[in-house]
Amino acid sequence: MATPRTISRASASGRASTSPPSLWDPVVRLTHWGIAAAVLLNALVTEKGSLTHVSLGWLAMALLVMRVVWGVLGPAEARFSAFLPNPAAAWRHLRQLLSGRVDHYPSHNPAGALMIYAFWASLAVVIATGLYATGGATPMQVAADNAAVASGDWSALIKESDGESSKEDSGLRDTILEVHEVAANLLLFLAALHIGGVFVESRVMRRNLLKAMTFGDRRK
Amino acid sequence: MTASLKLLTAGRRQTAALSLFLMIQTMGTVFFVGDVIGDLRSDPDSGHFIFEAIVTASLVLGILFGAHALRRTIELLRVQDQALQVARGALSDVIDRQFQSWGLTPAERDVGFLALKGLDVAEIAELRGAAQGTVRAQLTRIYSKAGVSGRAQFAAFFVEDLLGAAVPDAAVAAQ
Numbered sequence: 210m211a212t213p214r215t216i217s218r219a220s221a222s223g224r225a226s227t228s229p230p231s232l233w234d235p236v237v238r239l240t241h242w243g244i245a246a247a248v249l250l251n252a253l254v255t256e257k258g259s260l261t262h263v264s265l266g267w268l269a270m271a272l273l274v275m276r277v278v279w280g281v282l283g284p285a286e287a288r289f290s291a292f293l294p295n296p297a298a299a300w301r302h303l304r305q306l307l308s309g310r311v312d313h314y315p316s317h318n319p320a321g322a323l324m325i326y327a328f329w330a331s332l333a334v335v336i337a338t339g340l341y342a343t344g345g346a347t348p349m350q351v352a353a354d355n356a357a358v359a360s361g362d363w364s365a366l367i368k369e370s371d372g373e374s375s376k377e378d379s380g381l382r383d384t385i386l387e388v389h390e391v392a393a394n395l396l397l398f399l400a401a402l403h404i405g406g407v408f409v410e411s412r413v414m415r416r417n418l419l420k421a422m423t424f425g426d427r428r429k
Numbered sequence: 430m431t432a433s434l435k436l437l438t439a440g441r442r443q444t445a446a447l448s449l450f451l452m453i454q455t456m457g458t459v460f461f462v463g464d465v466i467g468d469l470r471s472d473p474d475s476g477h478f479i480f481e482a483i484v485t486a487s488l489v490l491g492i493l494f495g496a497h498a499l500r501r502t503i504e505l506l507r508v509q510d511q512a513l514q515v516a517r518g519a520l521s522d523v524i525d526r527q528f529q530s531w532g533l534t535p536a537e538r539d540v541g542f543l544a545l546k547g548l549d550v551a552e553i554a555e556l557r558g559a560a561q562g563t564v565r566a567q568l569t570r571i572y573s574k575a576g577v578s579g580r581a582q583f584a585a586f587f588v589e590d591l592l593g594a595a596v597p598d599a600a601v602a603a604q
Contacts, residue, residue, distance in 0.1 A: 234503050235448035236496075243452070271459040275452060275492075282496040284503050345470075347463040 228313045228416070230286055232425030237287050240276040241422060244269055244332070248400065252393050260355060264348040266339045273332055291316035292325070299323045311413055318410065324403055331395045338389035342382070437513075440506045444499065451495045458488040524587055531574045540567045545584055 233241075247269040255262040280289040298319035305311040311318070317325060343351065357364070411418045420426065465485050468478045524545065528538045543553045550568070554561040568580070577583045 235445045236451065236499065239448055239452055267460060267463070268456065271456040272452070274459055275455040278455075278492065278496050282493065282500055284500050284507075345463065345467060347460055347467065349460070349464070350467065 229316060229318075229418075230421060232421050234284055234287060236275065236279045236283060238422055240272045240279070243272045244276075245400070247272070248332070248393075248396050252397055258342070260348060260351050263339070263343055263346070263351050266336060267348055269332065270336045273329065273336070276329075286316040292319075292322035294323055294326050295319050296323065306409060306413055309413055311410075313414065321403075321406060321410070324399065324406065328396065328399050328403070331392050331399060334392040335389060335396060338385050338392065341385050342389060437506065437510055440502075440509070444503055444506065447495075447499045447502065451492065451499060454488070454495060455492055458485065458492055461485050461488060520587070527587070531571075533571060533574060537567050537571050537574075540564060541571050541583075544568060544571075544580065545587065 247265045251262055251265045251269075255265060279287055285291055292314075299322070302311060302318050302320045306320075316322075346354070407418050410416075461481070462485055465478065465481050468475070468481060472478060524542070525538075528541055533541060539557065540553055543556065548556070550561050550564050553559075554564045557564070572579060572583055575583060575586065577586060
């Protein structure tokens with residue numbers, strides 16, 4: 210237990226500390242691309258409220274949970290402590306980008322870190338409102354309800370239109386769905402900003418950041 | 430070098446597989462937790478719910494332990510990788526200094542490095558865009574400057590320092 214810790218500290222103070230990893234660990238990469246795929250599919254392809262949409266939402270939730278666990282238990286550069294939100298440092302970094310000479314960081318740069326927290330917060334809002342809209346039904350339950358309705362048993366629909374569901378209730382539901390929509394669009398906007406950021410950083414830092422999030426340098 | 434590289438590639442594949450496994454485990458757990466919460470709201474007193482809650486708790490623990498083990502594997506691989514790079518860097522420093530003390534020209538240093546890496550004359554000539562005769566002449570000059578009989582002794586010059594143990598007396602006497 211003690212050995213890897215001390216070694217990791219030694220390696221963090223060495224060459225690795227002056228630049229981000231040339232290849233992120235597999236958990237970071239899997240959660241990154243998994244969430245990216247789930248968000249894109251749900252925003253642009255799947256039918257709202259469908260079984261696929263709900264399943265992908267739960268998948269994104271699982272990936273987000275995994276990433277948060279990894280942010281506490283993972284290796285040094287994947288941990289939250291390596292990229293705490295720091296707006297002042299982010300601003301400084303953006304100004305450095307304009308001058309074309311940036312400091313290098315062992316993990317995400319401060320601007321990228323802020324982007325990540327903004328993305329996670331929006332994703333959490335999308336997931337929470339989505340859960341509210343489906344009444345917290347797991348994909349299994351949604352599938353079971355769908356099957357029941359398909360077989361002619363409409364009782365599964367009853368809980369949604371529970372008698373004289375008051376006007377406030379449906380008003381609240383509309384608001385929640387509105388928030389779901391807005392936060393989802395915010396996610397897409399942040400994703401676009403993120404792609405632009407990766408492009409600019411890669412040019413200024415003269416590092417292929419995309420490689421670090423995919424397969425790294427195949428030849429060594 | 431290739432053997433150690435293979436080892437690292439295998440390690441990398443292992444961590445990727447472990448991560449994938451951890452991911453699937455997390456998905457299962459999140460779905461299960463959702464189910465338990467659903468049960469809790471509909472029927473909190475049933476034995477079914479208590480049993481499910483225990484299973485879910487153990488799943489969560491499994492994820493935490495799995496993540497911790499994966500972290501350690503990743504860090505261990507990194508340490509190995511770094512040790513390898515340090516060793517590589519140290520050896521090439523030693524070779525560089527030795528080449529300088531022999532007074533090799535830059536071209537001869539290049540050829541010497543490639544020869545030490547195990548490339549033959551044809552390969553070196555192709556890499557450097559030179560004639561094979563040129564490379565052969567350069568190698569001969571390198572050997573004479575180094576005072577070695579040929580390629581085997583040239584390579585042995587650097588390996589000898591890495592092999593700590595001395596040649597046993599019996600082997601020397603037999604020669």
